[in-house]
Amino acid sequence: MRIVVAAAAALSLTLLTLWVGAAPSRADDGVPQIEPDAVTAIEIHKLRQPDSLLPAASGLPQDTSGMTPVAGATFTATRVPGIDLTTSAGQQTTAALTAERAGVLAAGAPAAARATTDSGGDASLSGLGVGVYLVREVATPAGYAPAVPFLVALPLTDPVTRDGWLYTVHVYPKNAYAGISLTDVDHDAVALGDAVAWRSLSGIPNAAVIDGYRLVERMDARLALLGNGPDDGAVSIRCDDSRARSACTQPIAGVDYTWVFDAATNELTVDFTPAGLAMLARAVALDPAAQVALAYRTTVTADGDLTTQSLLYASRAAIDGGAGAPAPVSDSATTRWGPLAIVVHERGNPQNLIAGATFRLYRTAADAASGSNPIVVGGSSEWTTDARGRIDVAGLRFSGFVDGLDRPSDDPLYRFYYAVPIAFPSGYTGSNATLRTIVESTTDAQVVTVEVWRTSGGGGLPVTGGRIPWAIGAIAVGAVGAGILLIVRRRDRRVRPEEPGRP
Structure with a gap:
């Protein structure tokens, strides 16, 4: 009333x-x-x-x-x-x-x-x-x-x-005014194909008659909507006033609103029907702070600053447009993804890049230590250096940008990545220690450098200046022994007199 x-x-x-x-x-x-x-x-x-x-x-x-x-x-x-x-x-x-x-x-x-x-x-x-x-x-x-x-x-x-x-x-x-806000939740997303959740909250005009209400989600082309029907998302009305909450009914897809996804433009449009508009008017009458919540999920298909824009058209005039019509209000949110690289070269000889070294990536130090739950990107959980001694892994979520906010390295949501070598090429060996790294650029890969060194054969002890191969040691010992025997014999001849008849 x-x-x-x-x-x-x-x-x-x-x-x-x-x-x-x-x-x-x-x-x-x-x-x-x-x-x-x-x-x-x-x-x-x-x-x-x-x-x-x-x-x-x-x-x-x-x-x-x-x-x-x-x-x-x-x-x-x-x-x-x-x-x-x-x-x-x-x-x-x-x-x-x-x-x-x-x-x-x-x-x-x-x-x-x-x-x-x-x-x-x-x-x-x-x-x-x-x-x-x-x-x-x-x-x-x-x-x-x-x-x-x-x-x-x-x-x-x-x-x-x-x-x-x-x-x-x-x-x-x-x-009557109605604004909109958009947030994304990506703290559980790590690699391409993982889901990022999005939610917009939009106000309802404080008016007895609402003649139009449209929500549009314009998604980056590198985001793929999970599903394309209302069952893949959720539209609800939030009434926070305790007196209004029990009476704040929820809209039904196909009855109170329509849900249309345009794959060509990567846009999702939710339009409230006359029944839904009446529901919105009742909700704001009960609670002037009532809001419409729209939730959906996408997967990530490529690196970059991936931004979604939410637009609210809160009247028929805004929907129809034209001269003097109110522009929609909007908000945007971004999830950021980038590449990681591993480069392997010979110790003391950076120009000698080593092919054939295999690595895995992990989300946590505990996973890296146990060798469990490796990160999978594009169906692969292991990567091997190419002829340039390099591995490039695209599509990893930023370390320090989580749920739409910049995070310091001591924030619990800050994401480190852990690279672990699992095999070296024949003739080389190296440390199997876990290497911690980050992702912080959408274009320039964060490079992890790994050194290996030569072995004497198929995986024997490494050759270093502090060790002498056993064959050389044996020859040296034999040569010393022969020298000592020769000296003893010569000395014996000088000390003892010659026997008669002996030449």
Whole structure:
């Protein structure tokens, strides 16, 4: 009921001004005659629709402290032809006039004044004459639903003294606002093919009648929607007010909204049906902070800054577009993915790049230590260096950008990657220690450098300057022994005398 009253208040300006201004002006009733050549004005005070109602407009200035002004709304005032307010007949005609009928009568007539609200929400439709004016909002800021057209009779009877006229009338058209926010959840995603969850939360215009409501999700071409029907996502209404939560019903696909995915543009569109629009109006009547939640998931198909944009069209005018129509409000969220590289070369000889070394990647140090749950990218869980001694692994989620936020390295959601060698080519060996690394660029791979060294054969001890091969050692020992024997024999000959008959 509160919202119904709010809508009535938005329209009451027409009725109020007509009834106040419709009192016949005669010389014998004590009210001064209308000056037929008087210059009149309409002072617009554009405000965001509040949760509670203001006093009914009277044509006089009102206290709008604490209310939100709306800048950038353009209004026109068009005089309704054929009505002379200085006569009783003209005033009676005015009393029965509606904005819809006035629109027909004024069709094709030029606007008598045009103005756009400033930062304070104020605009002046000035330089007008005596008559009845149809006031229309012809340009609306993004996110707002346009105010309904209304009528102002100039002049109005002074509501305080009742014995004079207001040639400057103050009006307070309201705009119902609805914004939108988008978040992504990718902390569990690691490699290409993993799912990233997205959720938009959009406001509902605080109005009794909602004539249109559309949500559009524009996804990066490198994101693939998981499924393409409403069963693959979720549309719900969030009512946080405890009094409203139990009565806040949930929309049904095909009844309250339609779900259309365009593969050519990679856009998802959710449109509320008339039944769904009525549901939204009931929800915001129960809870002015009620929101529409749209959730869905995508997979990642390539590296890059992958951005999705959410757009809310919260009125029929916004959906239809055209000159002066309010632009949709929007928000965006991004998930970031990039490459990792491993380069293997001979120790002490960086130019000698080693092919045939095989590695695995892991999410955690514990997985790396146990050799369990390796990362799988494109169906592969092992990679081997090519002729350049290099492995390139594309499609890994950023280390320090998680769930749409930059994260320091000590944040629990910061992602390290762990590379572990599992095989070296014949003739080489190296350390099997786990190598921790990160991903921080969408284009330039973070390079992990690994050194290997030669062995004496198919995987024997490494050849280093501190070790002598056993064959060389044996030869050396034999040579020393032979030398000692020769010296002993020569010494023996010098010490002992020669035997007779021995040469």
